[in-house]
Amino acid sequence: MKGGLSGLRNQHVSLLLIALVCATVVVWTWEKTPILTSISPPQSHVLQLFPGPPDGEIIDKQDLEVQTSSNQLEVPVNSTNTSSSVRKEENENPMTLLTKEQVISTNVTEVSNIKQVSEQKNSSKQAEKDLVTSRSFASIDSSVKGEYSDNLTTHVEKQACNYGKGKWVMDDSRPLYSGFGCKQWLSSMWACHLTQRNDFEYEKLRWRPKDCEMEDFTGAKFLRRMQDKTLAFIGDSLGRQQFQSLMCMITGGEERADVLDVGKEYGLAKARGAVRPDGWAYWFPTTNTTILYYWSASLCDLEPLNMTNPDTDFAMHLDRPPAFLRRFLHKFDVLILNTGHHWNRGKLKANRWVMYVGGVPNSNRKIADIAGAKNFTIHSIVSWVNSQLPKYPGLKAFYRSISPRHFFNGDWNTGGTCDNTTPLSDGKEVLHDESSDPLTAEAVKGTHVKLLDITALSQLRDEGHISRYSIKATPGVQDCLHWCLPGVPDTWNEIVFAQL
Numbered sequence: 376m377k378g379g380l381s382g383l384r385n386q387h388v389s390l391l392l393i394a395l396v397c398a399t400v401v402v403w404t405w406e407k408t409p410i411l412t413s414i415s416p417p418q419s420h421v422l423q424l425f426p427g428p429p430d431g432e433i434i435d436k437q438d439l440e441v442q443t444s445s446n447q448l449e450v451p452v453n454s455t456n457t458s459s460s461v462r463k464e465e466n467e468n469p470m471t472l473l474t475k476e477q478v479i480s481t482n483v484t485e486v487s488n489i490k491q492v493s494e495q496k497n498s499s500k501q502a503e504k505d506l507v508t509s510r511s512f513a514s515i516d517s518s519v520k521g522e523y524s525d526n527l528t529t530h531v532e533k534q535a536c537n538y539g540k541g542k543w544v545m546d547d548s549r550p551l552y553s554g555f556g557c558k559q560w561l562s563s564m565w566a567c568h569l570t571q572r573n574d575f576e577y578e579k580l581r582w583r584p585k586d587c588e589m590e591d592f593t594g595a596k597f598l599r600r601m602q603d604k605t606l607a608f609i610g611d612s613l614g615r616q617q618f619q620s621l622m623c624m625i626t627g628g629e630e631r632a633d634v635l636d637v638g639k640e641y642g643l644a645k646a647r648g649a650v651r652p653d654g655w656a657y658w659f660p661t662t663n664t665t666i667l668y669y670w671s672a673s674l675c676d677l678e679p680l681n682m683t684n685p686d687t688d689f690a691m692h693l694d695r696p697p698a699f700l701r702r703f704l705h706k707f708d709v710l711i712l713n714t715g716h717h718w719n720r721g722k723l724k725a726n727r728w729v730m731y732v733g734g735v736p737n738s739n740r741k742i743a744d745i746a747g748a749k750n751f752t753i754h755s756i757v758s759w760v761n762s763q764l765p766k767y768p769g770l771k772a773f774y775r776s777i778s779p780r781h782f783f784n785g786d787w788n789t790g791g792t793c794d795n796t797t798p799l800s801d802g803k804e805v806l807h808d809e810s811s812d813p814l815t816a817e818a819v820k821g822t823h824v825k826l827l828d829i830t831a832l833s834q835l836r837d838e839g840h841i842s843r844y845s846i847k848a849t850p851g852v853q854d855c856l857h858w859c860l861p862g863v864p865d866t867w868n869e870i871v872f873a874q875l
C-alpha cells in the first residue's frame with residue numbers, strides 16, 4: 376500500500392517534470408519564433424500575398440458600391456474605367472460627402488464624422504488627454520510594449536493555442552447560416568447565392584486548428600458569453616465583411632425583429648446626402664449585447680484641413696487613432712481592428728489624405744513611403760490600444776492580420792482573375808508557427824493586443840472570393856479581395872469566439 380502510494384507519487388513527480396520541461400520548451404520557442412521570423416528570409420508564400428508593387432492600386436468595393444435603397448441593396452458600379460471609378464469613389468466616400476454636405480451646413484444637431492473630429496478638437500478634457508497620449512506615441516515608446524513582456528502565463532497560453540495553424544476539412548455542419556438568408560445584415564453584393572455563382576463546395580469547409588480544440592460556435596453560446604457586452608469591429612471593408620458574417624452567425628441567418636439598430640448611440644446615423652452611415656450598431660435585447668462596425672480604412676484619425684472648403688485636403692494623422700475609437704473605447708469589451716488594402720498612393724490621392732505625424736505634415740522620409748506609413752500606423756494604433764488596456768482590464772483587443780488577395784495573371788485593374796472553384800487545390804494545411812503577416816505579428820509582439828492571425832489559413836482559400844460573380848458583373852473585372860458569405864470570414868469569427 377505504502378509502496379503503491381510512493382510509486383504513484385513518483386509517477387506524479389515524473390509527470391510534473393515532463394510538464395515543466397514541455398512548458399520551458401514552449402516558452403522558449405515562443406520567445407524565439409518572432410526573432411526567427413524577423414531574421415529569416417521571406418518565404419515564397421509570403422511574397423505571393425502581396426503581388427505587385429506595394430503602391431499598387433487595390434480595388435475596394437466598399438468604396439465603389441452604391442446603396443440604391445434603404446434595404447441594403449448594394450451593387451458595385453462599373454469599374455472598368457479607372458479614372459471614372461476613382462471619381463465615383465470620391466463622390467461616394469462618406470468623408471468627402473460629409474465635407475460637401477455637412478461642413479457648410481449649420482445644423483449642428485446632425486452627427487457626422489467631421490463633427491466628431493471637431494468635437495474632439497474643441498473637446499472635453501478626456502479627449503484632449505487622449506490626444507496627448509496618442510501624440511506621445513509618435514515615437515512608439517517601446518517601454519509600454521515591454522511592460523508585460525515577461526509575463527510567462529500569457530505567453531504559454533498564447534503558444535498553447537495557435538489558431539492559425541491547422542487544416543481545412545469538409546464538414547456537413549457548415550455553413551452556419553444560409554447564403555439565401557440573413558438579408559437583414561448581409562449585403563447582397565457579398566451573398567454569392569444571390570449572384571450567378573453556382574458552385575458552393577467552398578461553404579462546407581471548416582477550419583481545424585492543430586494545437587487546440589475550437590469550441591463549436593452557436594449564436595446562443597456567443598450571446599451568453601457576451602451578456603451585457605459590446606463587440607466592435609473597426610477597419611476597412613474586410614472588417615465590414617467580418618461584421619456582417621458575425622451578425623449572420625449569431626442569428627443563424629434568421630430574421631430577428633427584436634434586434635435593434637442602435638447606430639445613433641454611436642453617431643452612426645446616416646448623414647443627409649450620404650450614401651451610407653460610417654458604420655452600424657445592433658443591440659440584442661435578450662442578452663443586452665451590442666455588435667458594431669465602424670468604417671476606418673486607414674485606422675488613423677482624419678481631419679479636414681479647412682473646415683469651410685468643400686474640396687479640402689484631410690490630415691491623415693498616422694500616430695492618432697480614429698476619433699471614434701478614442702471616443703467609444705470605454706464602451707467596448709471586445710475590439711477587432713484591421714487595415715491593409717487602402718494603403719496605396721491611388722487611394723490616398725483620391726481621398727485627399729495628407730500624412731501627418733505629431734500634428735504636423737510628415738517630414739520623415741522613412742514614413743513617407745507607403746509601406747513605411749502603414750507599418751508606422753499599425754505600430755501606433757497597437758501601442759495606443761495597449762496603453763489603454765490597464766484602464767480597461769476587461770477589454771479584449773484583437774488586431775486582425777491582413778486578408779490575402781488572390782489576383783492571378785494580373786491585378787484588380789489589369790484583368791487579374793481568381794477563377795478556380797475547386798477548394799484547397801493549393802493545399803489544405805498551415806504547418807508553420809510564424810505568421811504570414813510578419814509586419815502585424817511584429818507590431819503586436821510584446822503587447823496585450825492579441826493577433827487574430829487569419830492570413831495563412833485564408834491564403835489557402837483562393838476559391839472563396841466574389842470572383843467574377845458580382846451582381847452587376849463587369850467583364851474583365853473580378854473581385855479577388857472580398858469573400859463570398861457565408862465563407863472564410865466566418866472562420867475568423869469562430870477563432871475570435873474561441874478566445875472570448
Ligand SMILES: *[C@@H]1O[C@H](CO)[C@@H](O)[C@H](O)[C@H]1NC(C)=O
Pocket residue numbers: 453454455456849
Ligand atoms: C463600363 O464602362 C466601360 C468604359 O467606360 C464601357 O465601355 C462599358 O460599356 C461599361 N459597362 C457597363 C456594364 O456599364
Ligand SMILES: *[C@@H]1O[C@H](CO)[C@@H](O)[C@H](O)[C@H]1NC(C)=O
Pocket residue numbers: 456457458459
Ligand atoms: C474614362 O473616364 C474618363 C472620365 O469620365 C474619360 O475621360 C475617359 O475617356 C474614359 N476612358 C475610357 C477608356 O472609357
Ligand SMILES: *[C@@H]1O[C@H](CO)[C@@H](O)[C@H](O)[C@H]1NC(C)=O
Pocket residue numbers: 482483484485
Ligand atoms: C437638423 O437635423 C435634425 C436631425 O436630422 C433635424 O431633426 C432638424 O430638423 C434639423 N434642423 C434644421 C434646422 O435643419
Ligand SMILES: *[C@@H]1O[C@H](CO)[C@@H](O)[C@H](O)[C@H]1NC(C)=O
Pocket residue numbers: 497498
Ligand atoms: C467649444 O466648446 C465650448 C465649451 O463647451 C463651446 O462654448 C463652444 O461653442 C464650442 N465651439 C465649437 C466651435 O463647437
Ligand SMILES: *[C@@H]1O[C@H](CO)[C@@H](O)[C@H](O)[C@H]1NC(C)=O
Pocket residue numbers: 523526527528529
Ligand atoms: C500576467 O497575465 C495574466 C493574464 O493576463 C494576469 O492575470 C497577471 O496579473 C499577469 N501577471 C503579471 C505579473 O503581470
Ligand SMILES: *[C@@H]1O[C@H](CO)[C@@H](O)[C@H](O)[C@H]1NC(C)=O
Pocket residue numbers: 603604605663
Ligand atoms: C447592459 O449592458 C451595459 C454594459 O454594456 C450596462 O451598462 C447596462 O447596465 C446593461 N443593462 C442592463 C439592463 O443590464
Ligand SMILES: *[C@@H]1O[C@H](CO)[C@@H](O)[C@H](O)[C@H]1NC(C)=O
Pocket residue numbers: 681682683684685
Ligand atoms: C479655406 O477655404 C476657404 C474656401 O475655399 C478659403 O476662402 C479660405 O481662404 C481657406 N482658408 C485657409 C486657411 O486656407
Ligand SMILES: *[C@@H]1O[C@H](CO)[C@@H](O)[C@H](O)[C@H]1NC(C)=O
Pocket residue numbers: 515747750751754
Ligand atoms: C515598423 O515600425 C516599427 C516602429 O516604428 C519599427 O521599429 C520597425 O522597424 C518597422 N518595420 C519596418 C519593416 O519598417
